Amino acid sequence: MPELPEVETIRKDLTKLIVGKKILDIETDSVKQIKPSLGVVKKEIIGASIRKIERRAKLLQIFLSSGKILVIHLKLTGRLLVRKKGAIRDKWQHVTLMLSGDKELRFTDLRKFGWVKLLQDKKELEKILAEFGPEPLDDLSLKEFKAITASTSRAIKVLLMDQKKISGIGNIYACDALFLAKIHPGRKANDLKEDEIKKLFRAIEKVLKAGIKYRGASDQYYLDALGHKGSYQDHFLVYGRAGKKCFGCEGKIEKIRLGGRGTYYCPKCQKQ
Ligand SMILES: [Zn+2]
Known part of the structure; x- marks a missing residue:
């Protein structure tokens, strides 16, 4: 999507x-x-x-x-x-x-x-x-992000993708942001420490900005308005990289299912 x-x-x-x-x-x-x-x-x-x-x-x-x-x-x-x-x-x-x-x-x-x-x-x-939550790169503040994570024990990745809580993040950018912040996607949102929340907030901004810079990810159907592919898929950190070498360690990226969605992460860099 x-x-x-x-x-x-x-x-x-x-x-x-x-x-x-x-x-x-x-x-x-x-x-x-x-x-x-x-x-x-x-x-x-x-x-x-x-x-x-x-x-x-x-x-x-x-x-x-x-x-x-x-x-x-x-x-x-x-x-x-x-x-x-x-x-x-x-x-x-x-x-x-x-x-x-x-x-x-x-x-x-x-x-x-x-x-x-x-x-x-x-x-x-x-x-x-009004049915959508605040948006990263726009009106989502760190303070509000803290309050959102503190409000639920759901898995942090599932929360990031809940459009009612936060707008605009789907599977690709949720996986990559969690990798950048070194947070396991299955961690309970309200168990995250203050510095982890800060790191994750910055990581979300970073991956979304990279996505915009590379004009989106065309690993599947997405094309821009002129019918051209984006190139963020050439810069995926973990998304779609199951079995491939982690960019942060000697380990390999794994794929699990979380909230019904394929979820990519590095078990060494993102400890449970
Ligand atoms: Zn790793």
């Missing part, structure tokens, strides 16, 4: 590529991915211009000149691609926004779990965003 760095890369791309463009039409062969319905969305967005693109957690928000907002969640396999009108159809292309300047914004999605939702105003958006 695209995480904060991947969605942020797409947001930056879209800001360059489609802000100021007018929406001419919308097409889909997958109506269930459009909310509340294709008819309503069509009626409300045609003729509006794209004013700005924002992101919170893994949600992209396209603000329109009419005051309405299109919110997009890419879920597991969604991509947003900006193409020239008439360019060869993309694989798994299910929603297309026709834009002025002979451009198209294409939503492609193999698994079809992603969605596009029209909101009437900022109030409606705030209601949705």
Whole structure:
């Protein structure tokens, strides 16, 4: 699933590529991915211009000149691609926004779990965003991070990925941040010591910044808005590296399951 760095890369791309463009039409062969319905969305967005693109957690928000907002969640396999009108159809292309300047914004999605939702105003958006926790690199402070970890005995990795508690961190960046901080992913969150929490807080910032710098991780489906791969997968610390040599010691990276997700760590560097 695209995480904060991947969605942020797409947001930056879209800001360059489609802000100021007018929406001419919308097409889909997958109506269930459009909310509340294709008819309503069509009626409300045609003729509006794209004013700005924002992101919170893994949600992209396209603000329109009419005051309405299109919110997009890419879920597991969604991509947003900006193409020239008439360019060869993309694989798994299910929603297309026709834009002025002979451009198209294409939503492609193999698994079809992603969605596009029209909101009437900022109030409606705030209601949705209220369900997400604070975000690293934004409004998550060390003080609040301490309070969040102290509040539960769940495994620290599972907590990091809980979007209600903290926004934007998924499996990749949770694994890599815990390795950097030398914390076992299965440790109870409220058992972490003060200096470990500090280290982890900095490690989260560091791996997310690296993810943004390398324009996301394309180990699976993720592509940027121009259809190019990111390269954070070439810089994974432990994620996806089971059996390979640890960068911190002579040991090997292991894979376990935690909270139903494949979890990578070094048993020597990250003691239980
Ligand atoms: Zn190690």
